[in-house]
Every structure is written in C-alpha cells, then in structure tokens.
Amino acid sequence: MDFKEVLRAEKEYLIELRREFHKNPEKSWEEYRTSERIKEELDKIGVEYKSCAGTGVVAVIEGAKEGKTVALRADIDALELDEETELSFKSENKGLMHACGHDGHTAMLLTAARALVKTKDQLSGRVKLIFQPAEEMVAGAKELVKEGVLKDVEAILGIHLWSGLKTGKINVEAGPRMASGDYVMINFIGAGGHGSLPQQTVDPIAAASAFVMESQAVMSRESSPLDPVVFTIGKIDSGSRFNIIPSRAELEGTLRCFSEKSRTNASEAIERFANKIAAAYRAEAEVEIKEGTPPTVNDAEIAAYAQKAAAEIVGEDSIISMEKTTGSEDMAYYLNEIPGCLAFVGAGFEDDSKNFPHHHPEFNIDEDSLLIGASLYFNFAFNYLNQ
Ligand SMILES: [Zn+2]
Ligand SMILES: [Zn+2]
Incomplete structure (x- = not known):
C-alpha cells in the first residue's frame, strides 16, 4: 500500500475542513459545535465514538487483526482573541480565533481517521483517536486521563503544527520538550x-x-x-x-x-x-x-518510532532538531502515564513576512503542512501497530 497516495486523495477534504473549523472557533470547554462536527465526520466513515470530559470525543478504529492499542491526540479549542487576518475563512465568532493551529490538528486527525478506515484490513490492533478540549487552559488532558482514556493504550502521539518551523520540516526528539x-x-x-x-x-x-x-x-x-x-x-x-x-x-x-x-x-x-x-x-x-x-518529556523509543514515520513522509534530511521551549503543553499529562511523544510539524511559510508567532492575531499556517501532519498521524499509528 502506498500510504502517501491514500492520504493525498484526502487533501481537499482536509483543507476544507480546516477552513471550516477556522471560521468557527470556540473557547476551551465550550467546543460544542466543533465536537458535533467531529462526530458527524466520524459517523460518515462508520467510526464509533463517545463523548469524554464534556466536549471531548474519543473514537476507536478496529483493525482486522488482533494487536496493540495506539492513541493519536489532537486538541480542538481556540483562543479569546480578535482575528486580524485577511483570510476568506476568517473567524465568524467575534473575540475568538484559532490562533494556535488546533483547527489544523482537528482536521488532520479526522483525515488520518479516513485513511486508517480505508486501510484497516491491513491493521493489527486498534487506533484510539482523542479529540481533546481545553488545551489552552492546560486542563483537558488531565480530565481525559482521569476518565480513563489511556486504559489499554500502549503508546501515544500528539502533534503540534509550528509556525516557527518551515513547512516540510518535522521535529520529534527524545527528552524534555516543553516546561512545567x-x-x-x-x-x-x-x-x-x-x-x-x-x-x-x-x-x-x-x-x-x-x-x-x-x-x-x-x-x-x-x-x-x-x-x-x-x-x-x-x-x-x-x-x-x-x-x-x-x-x-x-x-x-x-x-x-x-x-x-x-x-x-x-x-x-x-x-x-x-x-x-x-x-x-x-x-x-x-x-x-x-x-x-508537568514538563512534557518525550519517550526515547516512541520518539524514534515517530522520527522514522516522519522521515518516510518528508525525508531524513527534513527531520531537524529544535530547541525546547519554556511554554507548557498538557500533552504532558498523557506522557506522564504512558510512553509517547509530541511532534512539531513545520507550518511556517517560505516568505517570513507571513509568519507570526502562535497566539498572535495575525497567526496563520501554511496549509501545505496539513497533509504532512495527517500523514504523520497515520503513518505513526500504522507502523507502530504493524511493527
Ligand atoms: Zn496555544
Ligand atoms: Zn496549541
């Protein structure tokens, strides 16, 4: 199976979906519409799910053969901020904006889900999809862990699109990545x-x-x-x-x-x-x-897996090392429980004048990064289960 082809077929769906989420940002713990839309998209591909921690959605894709369980996590919330971009799909909710790229994460994970469903005959084990609310309050992950979302899960991958990294580059490395x-x-x-x-x-x-x-x-x-x-x-x-x-x-x-x-x-x-x-x-x-x-610390073995999966997408030379940051991420709560890692997928434009830091009113992502992110979700889960 050429996984790149399976993903490429979803590119239009992915970009459209991201734009739709971008247009309709919702704040932490109030991601009602987003949560409903995630469920609708999962219904379309026959994936079962349940609500968790209020607006969270946790779904499972069963492979054809027995095996392990691996989890993929996307955060879904936006920020209290007035958008100042000129995008045609600019926020329609005054005072709220997807200024961290979580609109992209949500669309990427739904796209990876479609590709996983298409290839589930070849899958040994199951993939748990975690659509997590309230990351911006560093609160959602803690609640989901409390509700037992990691039960039976052996490894987890989270992705953050990163405007400080050019599209095509991926950073995933072992050890501390973000601070407590x-x-x-x-x-x-x-x-x-x-x-x-x-x-x-x-x-x-x-x-x-x-x-x-x-x-x-x-x-x-x-x-x-x-x-x-x-x-x-x-x-x-x-x-x-x-x-x-x-x-x-x-x-x-x-x-x-x-x-x-x-x-x-x-x-x-x-x-x-x-x-x-x-x-x-x-x-x-x-x-x-x-x-x-807590500090976000990537597990060495899982980071190596993710690195290999990433290299198959963008090539060995595009896997780069990046300084850790003193910001915090609630991905840390999952990583405290089970081995896993947080990968940074480059979403920066070639033209630096278009790049703004996360949480900036003019923040935007290069949409070419979306397919790379969705492919990484897919390829990590597929390789991990079929190792
Ligand atoms: Zn943020
Ligand atoms: Zn974020």
Whole structure:
C-alpha cells in the first residue's frame, strides 16, 4: 500500500475542513459545535465514538487483526482573541480565533481517521483517536486521563503544527520538550504604620523587594545551568498610599522547569527563601505553590518510532532538531502515564513576512503542512501497530 497516495486523495477534504473549523472557533470547554462536527465526520466513515470530559470525543478504529492499542491526540479549542487576518475563512465568532493551529490538528486527525478506515484490513490492533478540549487552559488532558482514556493504550502521539518551523520540516526528539508551569503566590506579612516612622513597623515591601531580587540568584545558584529553571514574578500588590507602610505585600509568579527533580528543588528553594528573607526583615511569609502542567518529556523509543514515520513522509534530511521551549503543553499529562511523544510539524511559510508567532492575531499556517501532519498521524499509528 502506498500510504502517501491514500492520504493525498484526502487533501481537499482536509483543507476544507480546516477552513471550516477556522471560521468557527470556540473557547476551551465550550467546543460544542466543533465536537458535533467531529462526530458527524466520524459517523460518515462508520467510526464509533463517545463523548469524554464534556466536549471531548474519543473514537476507536478496529483493525482486522488482533494487536496493540495506539492513541493519536489532537486538541480542538481556540483562543479569546480578535482575528486580524485577511483570510476568506476568517473567524465568524467575534473575540475568538484559532490562533494556535488546533483547527489544523482537528482536521488532520479526522483525515488520518479516513485513511486508517480505508486501510484497516491491513491493521493489527486498534487506533484510539482523542479529540481533546481545553488545551489552552492546560486542563483537558488531565480530565481525559482521569476518565480513563489511556486504559489499554500502549503508546501515544500528539502533534503540534509550528509556525516557527518551515513547512516540510518535522521535529520529534527524545527528552524534555516543553516546561512545567506552576503558579506561585507569596504573601509577606508585616505590621503597618506611618511612612515616616519605619521603626514602629515591619515593612513587607522591603521584604518582598529583597525576595524578588534575591530569588533570581537562588535559582541560578541552586539549579543546574543544563537543566534550566525560569522563575518570574509577574504581579506585585501592596500598599494604598505614598506615606503608609502597609501590612502585606503579595507576589504572584510562574515557575517553569524541564524535570521533576528541578521542579521539586526550585519549589523547595522558593519556600525556604521566602521564609528566611521574611525572618531577616522581621516579617512572615505565606507561600502557596499550585502545581500546574508537568514538563512534557518525550519517550526515547516512541520518539524514534515517530522520527522514522516522519522521515518516510518528508525525508531524513527534513527531520531537524529544535530547541525546547519554556511554554507548557498538557500533552504532558498523557506522557506522564504512558510512553509517547509530541511532534512539531513545520507550518511556517517560505516568505517570513507571513509568519507570526502562535497566539498572535495575525497567526496563520501554511496549509501545505496539513497533509504532512495527517500523514504523520497515520503513518505513526500504522507502523507502530504493524511493527
Ligand atoms: Zn496555544
Ligand atoms: Zn496549541
């Protein structure tokens, strides 16, 4: 079977479907229309499915022969953003836009499903298709995992179209690819008073300021330069007037790490340091760290599989290495449970003036990337099951 031919026959369907999803973006947990359309497309090819985690859809394609189960994941949600492109299929939902490429992911997975159905006589095992809601809130994957979507699944592939990578290039490599994202809140509690009489007060602003500066030194001294950590305080809230020393100073920030080890170490360092700095200034500290997404770490064996499947599509030379990023992806929740990987499929135009970063109001993808992405979903699943 020439899998490229099977996929090429679906190119028009794929592009049309992506444009339709692009025109009708929906926000996280409210992907009602998208979810209905996915089900309609699955009905057309006789694939059984069920709803999961609200607007999620999980379908199964049974191969003719017994075998393993492999999962393919596409996220389906859009962003709260006004689209500023001139596309003929521009968003018709005001204030919402597919500015991350999830419209492409959804259309790619439905297209791969059609090709898998056409070739299921040659398939040993089953393919689980996961249409996941609420990735942009890094929440959907966690819910689906909780609902048991990975039960009996041996490996999983997720794809992200990537505007920073030219169409035709694919990146899929072992190890950490995206960072964890944890929320950090630190409250410095002092004793307020008159701004002219600091000796009668415990100044929480002085303690908080010291913490903001010194915490950067702690991160750099206590984490390996080869296992980077980002700790950013993005919000400071304190005081009501120029000549009053307040009684509280509240800081909020984000912690980004690429391994569970550095994540634990950094969290401990933040807590210890906040308390010690507070004590040095006669204040007290309350520290709260809410765990968000774990780091996205690709399994070496599955990444090698995906790499081989990708090379069969775009050629060995077009499989490139790419720097990991400090953004977060909830693909991490699946990868914490079973071996798998997240692949980045180039969707950047040759002409750089047409390329915008993800989440930008002028974001767009080169549609030639769609068939490559759909082919990767297909070829990975087919090869993995028939290995
Ligand atoms: Zn995004
Ligand atoms: Zn995304």
